[in-house]
Amino acid sequence: MSVRPSPGTGPAKAPPLPSPVAASAGEPRVPRGLRQWSRDLVMGARFALTGGREAWVRVLLTAVGVGLGVALLLLTTAIPSALASRHDREQSRNDMTFRSDVVKKSDRTLLVATAGTTFHDKDVRGRVLRPEGPGAPLPPGLKEFPAAGDMVVSPALDRLLKSPDAKLLRERLHYRITGTIADSGLVDPHELAYYAGSDSLKTTSQTAGRIERIDSFGADNNPSEAMDPVLLLLVLIVFVVLLMPVGVFIAAAVRFGGERRDRRLAALRLVGADGRMTRRIAAGEALAGALVGLVLGAGFFLIGRQLAGMMEVFRVSVFPGDLNPAPGLVALVAVAVPAAAVAVTLFALRGVVIEPLGVVRTARPSRRRLWWRLLLPLGGLALLYPMIGQGRENGDFNQYLVIGGVMLLLVGITALLPWVVEAVVSRLNSGGVAWQLAIRRLQLSSGTAARMVNGIAVAVAGAIALQMLFAGVDSDYTKVSKNDLTRAQMSVEVPDGVPASEVARRLSATKGVRNTVALANSQVGDGRNEPERQSSVTVGDCAALREVARLPSCKDGDVFAVPNAHWDEYTDQLDKAGTKLYIDPSYGSDNKGKEIAWTVPKGVREAATRKDPQGDERGGFLFTPAALPEKAEPALYGTVFLALDESVPDVRELVRNTAAEIDPLADPITWSQSTQSKRFTSIRTGLFVGATCVLVLIGASLLVSQLEQLRERKKLLSSLVAFGTRRRTLSLSVLWQTAIPITLGLALASVVGLTLGTVLLKMTSTPVGVDWASVLSMTGIGAAVVVLVTALSLPPLIRLMRPDGLRTE
Structure with missing residues (x-):
């Protein structure tokens, strides 16, 4: 069909076509084809920017479409920088080095205890600090160590603690807030974290991994492993799949207003422009829209960059300063987008015949x-x-x-x-x-x-x-977890020096706890130091022991032997009446002199093994409380398994609060079917x-x-x-x-x-x-x-x- 030029788009409004002028002797010679291209592209850009309200509307529409795509491209190119910054900050505050046996106490060491918790499925990173001298290393983001009973919190945790919904969390974190953690000590602006001060921390063999002595932050004792090939494939596919729609939208945006533009180009044919020239002018119009889009895209990116610090998507956020696109990628976007605008426009006009009296797309394409x-x-x-x-x-x-x-x-x-x-x-x-x-x-x-x-x-x-x-x-x-969620839904690791039975009693009194099973553990061997044969010790009342073994009958004072567990080798050899064994034997200098002697009594009955609520088999010796030597209790470390009444609101938060009252370093664990x-x-x-x-x-x-x-x-x-x-x-x-x-x-x-x-x-x-x-x-x-x-x-x-x-x- 043939369309006449619309009013207002004729040659009266068009800038005059430049006549070809030879370059003066003092100017560098430019190839004629390149000079023609640049002149026509500039003319197209002038049409787009000085063509009145209609032209400006088209440029604005194109620029907004291109700008949205450019902003997302810039945000995407900034992702590697943001991830690297997060990793660097995470690494710089690393404190769980498992090197307490190597780092000796001095005025340059620090005791650090993990005291993290969970509140309504949100993890709270917590550390309790005790400097052992004036030269103790200061965690990133802190100006000074908090005093005993005080804590320094992240801004996000500060806001949460001040909210009316955080009553249970305030009861758990009973420290006094004296400051906030700077950005350099946080992974992202929405991280919940705190550092608390203490004057009673100490390390023992039983606290390894929970309380550490360090002389610096940032040690990397876990070098990163090579990523699985399938995970690398996933990363590649994710980036391609997310960026392809962006490119498609940018290509579509530069073609906005194509029909009106083609009618304007028909007017140019009346004043002497040939078909190739009109296509180059059209490309110049698209180029102008793309360049304005680059400017808008940069603005959208800066706005989105600031919003990124305030937003949290799927519990992920970043600091605005982390979103720094690589200069090379920014240059690639700045060149590729205008080039794509020109290429797409020329490609779109390949089947359009622009004549002096109108645009012909053929009546039947x-x-x-x-x-x-x-x-x-x-x-x-x-x-x-x-x-x-x-x-x-x-x-x-x-x-x-x-x-x-x-x-x-x-x-x-x-x-x-x-x-x-x-x-x-x-x-x-x-x-x-x-x-x-x-x-x-x-x-x-x-x-x-x-x-x-x-x-x-x-x-x-x-x-x-x-x-x-x-x-x-x-x-x-x-x-898939081995945990049996029909028998327990949570567990609490018993702190040092606290009897497991006492922990179970206090947890049983917590609203929403239906049942508790307290089991304490240790090791037994045939020598004080470096025993050749060893087995495990499990202590609990009769009801608790029935959770880990099939007992013939049971009363307080009984001892049972459980041989033939899948990992057990020596229980049947150690289970000889009159044999002298040692509970909590030492290895090297560790715990030396604190071993507890125990003689195997007559009448130790055998019991069949049964998987405990965590899905593990427990072999070795089972003690009821009255049968355990008096001095052996401090050598035990225990776990309490809890069955919950899920109908009680916030039952897990109540359990965590009780555990924190028993010991701030107690570690309540919520069980799940899989990890x-x-x-x-x-x-x-x-x-x-x-x-x-x-x-x-x-x-x-x-x-x-x-x-x-x-x-x-x-x-x-x-x-x-x-x-x-x-x-x-x-x-x-x-x-x-x-x-x-x-x-x-x-x-x-x-x-x-x-x-x-x-x-x-x-x-x-x-x-x-x-x-x-x-x-x-x-x-x-x-x-x-x-x-x-x-x-x-x-x-x-x-x-x-x-x-x-x-x-x-």
Whole structure:
């Protein structure tokens, strides 16, 4: 069809075309082609920036779309810097070195005790400090050591303790707050942490790992292991899947207002511009929008950077200063985005004939070809195919093949979707007026409709593939707990010097505790020092001992032997009446002189082993309290298992408070059915955070795109209303124009996502399985974003459907 230039877009408003002028003798000679390109690009930019209100609206729409993408790209490039900063701060405050036997007491040493707790599923990092001299190392973030009974807290913990919901936590942390921890001592701004002072800390052989003597912070006694190849693959896929929709949206944003721009270009043909020149001028307009978008993107990034310090997504946050993109990556974004704007514009105009009297797209466009569109996903599969069956036993996956293959598969969606939309809508005819209006519009501009949903389709396909991969390898990084949650739901490690029975008694009096089982433990050997044969000792009343063994009968004063536990070697040899054994034997100089002699009495009965609530077998000797030598009690370290009444509100918090009253260093542990690898969990959390940011970008960019489409159809909508078309009909037609492409896009995304997920599972040598709930949820989220955007665009649509929209100044 042929369209005449609209009023106000003719040569009267266009800047005069420059005539070619030879470079003067004093100027450096520039190749003619490059000079022509630069002149035309500059002219296009002048059209965009000085073309009046209409041009500015288009530039602003393009710039906002590009700016949102650039901001997310900058935030993504800053992630490695943020993670490195978090790790550095975590490492700089490391204090659990397990080197107390190496570091000797001096005026430059510090005693540190772990005193962390949990409050409503939020971890609170706690340390109790006792400097042993004026030269003791000061933890990062502190100006001075807190006095005994005082504590220094993180700003987040300070806010929490002052909130009305933290009554139970205030009762547990009964120290006086005297200051706050600086940022250098915290992993992130929302971390809950405190340092408390004490004058009674001391180290013993039983406190290793809980109370340490150190002479510096930041020791690295646990060098990082090489990351599992499958986890590396997950990281690569996460980054590709999160960044691809961003690139797709940037490419779509630079094409905003294409129809009006093409009509303006037709006016240039009247004053002597040829076809190539008009395309370069169009590229210059897109370049101007992209450059303004870079500026807006930098502003959005700085705003998002500040908001990052106030927000917490999936319990992850960062300090604003941590988000520092690498200069090389920033330069790459600054060059790639304008270059992509020029390239996309030239590519979009390849099938448009711009003549002096209008723009011709041909009355019946040629059908899109399928063969070259299929080459992209097939090429992606070809790149990934050599790694099928590699698993984690054959080294790391080839990063270049992984990135290239996944990108080709996802880019294949953007190539296939226009063909799918065109093929489907060309066969849709019958229906109501709203349906007919929508179908006719889609038949005339199926490419525009496909561009609107390309980004959401790419995001959904990537999310489906990642969900399949995460679900497939989840069991490899999840360890099922041996804990028997039908017998106990919590346990408390008994502090030194406190009888386990006393701890059990006080915990039994706590509201919501149904039952307690107190078991104390130690070792027994056939020599005072370095015994050749040894076994374990378990102390408890008869009810407690029945939790770990099958007893024939029991009364206080009995002793039992439990041989043949799966790890036991010497109990049957040590269980000889009259044999002299030593409870808590020493090894080297450790505990020397504190061993307790015990002679095996007659009548020690055998008992069969039984797994305890933690799923462990206990062999060795079982003592009832009356049978234990008097001096042996200080050598015991105990555990109390608790069965809870889950109907009592905050029952776990009440248990933690009671444990803190018994000893601030008591360690209540909440049991769970399984535990998961921290690296795997952090990667999954990173995916959720990134996916949230991408969904926000998708919604914002789709809304901008929808508003731009409505703006271009303003006169058409006004004309239809002026001729009597009901607003309800037009609104429904707009909804159909959105619903049909998104349905096709999500269907294509599901196919590509399932294909990519299957290939990734085969690469990791994992049985292929489809988590249909995740597939449907990802598809539903994509559809919900589009529905929300469409709903937000209805008020502007209603305002545009007025007959006075036909007025032209």
